Amino acid sequence: MIIAKNISKSFDDNHVLNDISLTCKKGETNLIIGESGSGKTVLLKSILGIHQIDKGQIIYGDDVFTDMNHKEKQKIRQEIGMVFQGGALFDSSTVFENIIFPLQMFSKMSKVEMHNRVRFCLERVNLHNVDDLYPSEISGGMQKRVAIARAVVLNPKYLFFDEPNSGLDPKTAIVIDNLIKELTIDFNTVTVINTHDMNSVAEIGDNIAFIYNGQKWWYGNKEEIMHTDNKELNDFVFATKLMRDLKK
Amino acid sequence: MNTFYHIGRYLLFMKKVFKRPQKSSIFLNNVFFEIEKLGINSIMIVLIISVFMGAVITLQTAYNIELSFVPLYLVGLGTRDSMFLEFSSTIVALILAGKVGANIASEIGTMKIHEQIEALNMMGVNSESHLVLPKIIAAVLTFPLLTLFSMFIGILGGYLAVYFTNAVPIDDFVYGLHYYFIPFYITYSLIKVVIFAFIIATIPAYHAYYVQGGALEVGKASTKGVVYSSILILFFNVVITQILLS
Ligand SMILES: Nc1ncnc2c1ncn2[C@@H]1O[C@H](COP(=O)(O)OP(=O)(O)OP(=O)(O)O)[C@@H](O)[C@H]1O
Ligand SMILES: [Mg+2]
Numbered sequence: 001m002i003i004a005k006n007i008s009k010s011f012d013d014n015h016v017l018n019d020i021s022l023t024c025k026k027g028e029t030n031l032i033i034g035e036s037g038s039g040k041t042v043l044l045k046s047i048l049g050i051h052q053i054d055k056g057q058i059i060y061g062d063d064v065f066t067d068m069n070h071k072e073k074q075k076i077r078q079e080i081g082m083v084f085q086g087g088a089l090f091d092s093s094t095v096f097e098n099i100i101f102p103l104q105m106f107s108k109m110s111k112v113e114m115h116n117r118v119r120f121c122l123e124r125v126n127l128h129n130v131d132d133l134y135p136s137e138i139s140g141g142m143q144k145r146v147a148i149a150r151a152v153v154l155n156p157k158y159l160f161f162d163e164p165n166s167g168l169d170p171k172t173a174i175v176i177d178n179l180i181k182e183l184t185i186d187f188n189t190v191t192v193i194n195t196h197d198m199n200s201v202a203e204i205g206d207n208i209a210f211i212y213n214g215q216k217w218w219y220g221n222k223e224e225i226m227h228t229d230n231k232e233l234n235d236f237v238f239a240t241k242l243m244r245d246l247k248k
Numbered sequence: 249m250n251t252f253y254h255i256g257r258y259l260l261f262m263k264k265v266f267k268r269p270q271k272s273s274i275f276l277n278n279v280f281f282e283i284e285k286l287g288i289n290s291i292m293i294v295l296i297i298s299v300f301m302g303a304v305i306t307l308q309t310a311y312n313i314e315l316s317f318v319p320l321y322l323v324g325l326g327t328r329d330s331m332f333l334e335f336s337s338t339i340v341a342l343i344l345a346g347k348v349g350a351n352i353a354s355e356i357g358t359m360k361i362h363e364q365i366e367a368l369n370m371m372g373v374n375s376e377s378h379l380v381l382p383k384i385i386a387a388v389l390t391f392p393l394l395t396l397f398s399m400f401i402g403i404l405g406g407y408l409a410v411y412f413t414n415a416v417p418i419d420d421f422v423y424g425l426h427y428y429f430i431p432f433y434i435t436y437s438l439i440k441v442v443i444f445a446f447i448i449a450t451i452p453a454y455h456a457y458y459v460q461g462g463a464l465e466v467g468k469a470s471t472k473g474v475v476y477s478s479i480l481i482l483f484f485n486v487v488i489t490q491i492l493l494s
Contacts, residue, residue: 050366077372088367091358102371105271 007056018214034211081151089135096131264376278382287390298398302405310415324424331402337437341444349452353473357456357466391445451477
């Protein structure tokens, strides 16, 4: 479990997060939704400790992350896999080198074991014959999958995704969504996902937190979100004609 | 105020850069990679500027003393000492600040804006040390060798200039090359270039590491990195010269 308790974060006068509390559950997908600029990425990066929070507490399992020193945080981070909004693959390394990097850095595996593990992860995200290509030589959807493979290569307990299917066509987006769901169940991870994609919400929203005005405005699951009478959430969920028609 | 802010942040950055590498095999690999990128790939440009600098110093000296009663061997001596004292260290360093500095800044800046540095930090990698320390070591090891190479090539350039133009008799030129040779000049140059190498590897890296925004900002950070490292090179040139040669 990951627990965020009363966290606040501002940049100068811009109060992005205001007293947000959130519990992310194990073996389930925990979605953070909200409009562009609502602070989803800031919330995710605050939970990850990339942003220093102004107030509040973050707890991973039984450990209070916010009380840890640099070394202890580094240790926890090896149990976290993160897929960034833009993929954040290393441009100057091939697909294979990108995925094997965390293993070379932190595992005590032999060369053969490392290669097998990378093979397994590539297989798992359904990528074939791309080992020696550079990130710029593969499609956006493939880049996302490489980033996911890199995120799971160390067998993480916690998985974070920032907009995993932004810039992808609906069909590829569903493939990625399902992959995330499967990985969450297979590896029994605490999975936290930022998204503004209503398809993902309907598809894999085990738990959903709606961020509005710097606050956790609503919390529920994919069934509840369709029948809520929360005005701001309704405006967000049923912003498109397609969704409005669906509701009818 | 702003200057103090940068000095403070640079020093904190350096403290993180000099953290012990987390995995020695990866670290060594990176060092060799940087030696190739920063050092070996700079051989050609050093060769070109050195041969022409040597030639032009020789010709300028030769044509300037033509009418006077100054001994002709001074042409060789002048070329040698100019190369050894100043050109092969300071000028080569300025050129490398442009080439290598821009390269380092654009590489690290691009990694920064594309969240690759955050990705490293997230994995638990000390990104400052992982990215910058190999560059420092590579530059500090290879730039002195490039300086020695430049000295040799510069003299060769002078020799070729004399050979083809007969600006002074070749024997006088060669005599001048040997005349009153002070080995400490080489030591002095090498000490300078080690410090310049450190500047070139760290200042552009520092500016790029804290860049925010997009490609435009990376370009700006790259320019800043090159300009500030050049100014620092010129400044330390004066300081070290005063310390070592006075
Ligand atoms: N490093 C930063 N420095 C200053 N302000 C920031 C920083 N990062 C984010 N912000 C501000 O925080 C607010 C929320 O940004 P954030 O990136 O979290 O939005 P988001 O919900 O992820 O949007 P999107 O869906 O477009 O990714 C914005 O007003 C942004 O300007
Ligand atoms: Mg975002």
